[in-house]
Amino acid sequence: MGMTALAACGTSGGDSADAKTVTLVSHDSFTMSKSVQAAFEKQSGYKIRVLKGGDAGKAVNQAILSKDNPQGDVLFGIDNTLLSRGLDEDLFSPYEAKGLSHVPAGLQLDKARHRVTPLDYGDICVNYDRGYFARHKIAPPKTFDDLIKPRYKGLLVTENSATSSPGLAFQLATVAAYGKDGWQDYWKKLKANGVEVVDGWEQAYNQRFSGSAASKGKGDKPLVVSYASSPPAEVLGKKPAPRQAPTGVATGTCFRQIEFGGLLKGAKNEKGGKALLDFLLSRQFQEDEPLQMFVNPARADAKVPELFTKYGATIDKPATLAPETISKNREQWIKQWSSLVLK
Numbered sequence: 001m002g003m004t005a006l007a008a009c010g011t012s013g014g015d016s017a018d019a020k021t022v023t024l025v026s027h028d029s030f031t032m033s034k035s036v037q038a039a040f041e042k043q044s045g046y047k048i049r050v051l052k053g054g055d056a057g058k059a060v061n062q063a064i065l066s067k068d069n070p071q072g073d074v075l076f077g078i079d080n081t082l083l084s085r086g087l088d089e090d091l092f093s094p095y096e097a098k099g100l101s102h103v104p105a106g107l108q109l110d111k112a113r114h115r116v117t118p119l120d121y122g123d124i125c126v127n128y129d130r131g132y133f134a135r136h137k138i139a140p141p142k143t144f145d146d147l148i149k150p151r152y153k154g155l156l157v158t159e160n161s162a163t164s165s166p167g168l169a170f171q172l173a174t175v176a177a178y179g180k181d182g183w184q185d186y187w188k189k190l191k192a193n194g195v196e197v198v199d200g201w202e203q204a205y206n207q208r209f210s211g212s213a214a215s216k217g218k219g220d221k222p223l224v225v226s227y228a229s230s231p232p233a234e235v236l237g238k239k240p241a242p243r244q245a246p247t248g249v250a251t252g253t254c255f256r257q258i259e260f261g262g263l264l265k266g267a268k269n270e271k272g273g274k275a276l277l278d279f280l281l282s283r284q285f286q287e288d289e290p291l292q293m294f295v296n297p298a299r300a301d302a303k304v305p306e307l308f309t310k311y312g313a314t315i316d317k318p319a320t321l322a323p324e325t326i327s328k329n330r331e332q333w334i335k336q337w338s339s340l341v342l343k
Helices: 034-044 056-065 083-088 130-135 165-178 183-192 201-208 231-235 270-280 289-293 306-311 323-341
Strands: 004-007 021-026 047-052 074-079 117-129 156-159 196-198 223-227 247-264
Touching (some): 034 047, 056 083, 056 165, 074 165, 074 270, 083 323, 117 165, 156 165, 156 201, 165 223, 165 247, 165 323, 196 201, 201 223, 231 247, 231 306
Parallel strands (some): 021 047, 021 074, 156 196, 156 223
Antiparallel strands (some): 004 047, 074 247, 117 223, 117 247
16 A cells, blocks of 8 residues: 655655645546646645555555554545545544535535535446447346346456445445345355456556456456446547447446545645645636546536536436445445455
């Protein structure tokens, strides 16, 4: 879980103790446009330094392990599946970010204390490679029940619930679908049907999934646990624009994920951290998010690019679980899942 430092453009080799540098700790998928980063640095006078720590699960674990001497000022990417861990570990200092009034109340899961700020949301769903299913003349799956049918044997790759937030979200989706007494039996069937488990999203999507351009044809799994907003990423930059994305979404397999940012308690640059949180909730950053990280902006007044809405899937009824239910059962469920699937 070692963390890799990625220095922002123009940032010297100082650390977060430098009053002119603000350090953002995040998962590997965090990115923003250079122009948007430059705008923040010009407006605020701070340089951004980014520390990426693997998948969200690993990044949160690392933040907990280093909480007495935090490696940064702001943590980005803790989501509703992991939020109670961060709050129970007292990772964050309360701060009400500017612009929060534009965020729907349903996304503000800590609105009483403002220890974290909702910054984006998305739906974790099984994605499929349209080309594979067309060539094999098989209809792609639509639901959880479909995934355990013999015709899809050995086709799905998912992420480890213990180390990956998409993996955990997919597990929680099956809990929501089959109940506390039925999800384990479902996973026994999924394992018998040849599901593959890898550590994190980057490996699952960019290496194992046949529908990902990043796999360059080396991936051999036509089904992957990813996002309802992943298809636009496969279209971005293609000319002429295709009629539809080369990947699709099994809309009956989705779980709503909300990502948050928070000011780390003990941050060396608390003032800079607050300025960065304000910026992450600004319309400028929020409107940059969809085509950078392929997530929906948290702000209701942020404009979403046409490419994102045209090629992404809209999930009207994603599976959800109450935060207190996740908090009460998460660790036990992860242990049970690991025992069932990894052994």
